[in-house]
Amino acid sequence: RKRSDDGNWNIVIVGSGPTGVELAGAFAEMKKDILPRDYPHMNFDNLNIILVSSTTTPLSVMSEESQQMSEKYLKELGVQFMSDEFVTDYDGDKVYMKSGKTIASNNVIWAAGVIGNIIEGLNPDVMIRNRYKTDRFNRVLGYQNIYAIGDIAYMETPKYPQAHPQVANVAINQGKNLGRNFLRKSENDWKEYEYTDRGSMATIGKHRAVVDLPGFKFQGFLAWYFWMFLHLMLILSVRNKIAIFFNWMWSYLNKDSSLRLIIIPNKKNNTEQ
Ligand SMILES: Cc1cc2nc3c(=O)[nH]c(=O)nc-3n(C[C@H](O)[C@H](O)[C@H](O)COP(=O)(O)OP(=O)(O)OC[C@H]3O[C@@H](n4cnc5c(N)ncnc54)[C@H](O)[C@@H]3O)c2cc1C
Numbered sequence: 001r002k003r004s005d006d007g008n009w010n011i012v013i014v015g016s017g018p019t020g021v022e023l024a025g026a027f028a029e030m031k032k033d034i035l036p037r038d039y040p041h042m043n044f045d046n047l048n049i050i051l052v053s054s055t056t057t058p059l060s061v062m063s064e065e066s067q068q069m070s071e072k073y074l075k076e077l078g079v080q081f082m083s084d085e086f087v088t089d090y091d092g093d094k095v096y097m098k099s100g101k102t103i104a105s106n107n108v109i110w111a112a113g114v115i116g117n118i119i120e121g122l123n124p125d126v127m128i129r130n131r132y133k134t135d136r137f138n139r140v141l142g143y144q145n146i147y148a149i150g151d152i153a154y155m156e157t158p159k160y161p162q163a164h165p166q167v168a169n170v171a172i173n174q175g176k177n178l179g180r181n182f183l184r185k186s187e188n189d190w191k192e193y194e195y196t197d198r199g200s201m202a203t204i205g206k207h208r209a210v211v212d213l214p215g216f217k218f219q220g221f222l223a224w225y226f227w228m229f230l231h232l233m234l235i236l237s238v239r240n241k242i243a244i245f246f247n248w249m250w251s252y253l254n255k256d257s258s259l260r261l262i263i264i265p266n267k268k269n270n271t272e273q
Helices: 018-038 064-076 168-183 221-234 238-254 267-272
Strands: 010-014 048-052 080-082 087-090 094-097 102-104 107-110 131-134 153-155 200-203 209-213 216-219
Touching: 010 018, 010 102, 018 048, 018 064, 018 200, 064 080, 064 209, 064 216, 200 221, 209 221, 216 221, 221 238
Parallel strands: 010 048, 010 107, 048 080, 131 153
Antiparallel strands: 087 094, 094 102, 200 209, 209 216
């Protein structure tokens, strides 16, 4: 398919981790079901959803099966996947890549990760890629009373020699572990932190998902329902669970979004001018 030179028609998502892949899938569903209904006078065949990634496959941190299936699902949804392309710059009109290629786009979404804020005064030598190097108790190296937890912490362990992944589970459990350690009478009783990976998953549009559980992987329709069920269970309070369940059912059945801003030129005013 030809890529449009008009930046308005190219949605560029940078980064093909779970965030980028899920966004690309959601935009593809929007292009198919929502936009043509809201703007019946426009032809959305020209709308390109382009996922740019420095990796060879999407979801490079997941299993090989998930990588291959997610690439296939993206293709089925009409998403253009640009592999091995490292984005170097964006000037508001064009996305620039290391290879010299460019894409005209007025809609760029950064999904290639976030970095933590540097705190002035702390020894810069304890920083690795904007994360603070800590010991196994989340204590910043070289300091007695400064701790770093979650995304900002860079803790090397035999299981994770290049530090833990920047995910919510690590942040929550490092916080819990450190809190429990503070409550212990002696520092000799402190427990080291280690991450137990319970798996990861990502959805790619409607009815398609990939799930990697320890020792068990599956993809497709069933994986999508599993994703929905698990996320519903993780939502706090029964009331919220029920409310969200009905919202999801409503969206599922009518293939629509409850949030929208529709801008249609006012014909009457235009002719009067
Ligand atoms: C788009 C996206 C999708 C994600 N999806 C998932 C997912 O599906 N599953 C998953 O496990 N993880 C996911 N993550 C990662 C997850 O959100 C992080 O790993 C997690 O939030 C880390 O928690 P944290 O407490 O370390 O940092 P954060 O949640 O980032 O919290 C840091 C807080 O500190 C504040 N702050 C920063 N600097 C200062 C300062 N100088 N002074 C005061 N406050 C400051 C920030 O405003 C923020 O509120 C996702 C991340 C992104 C960006």
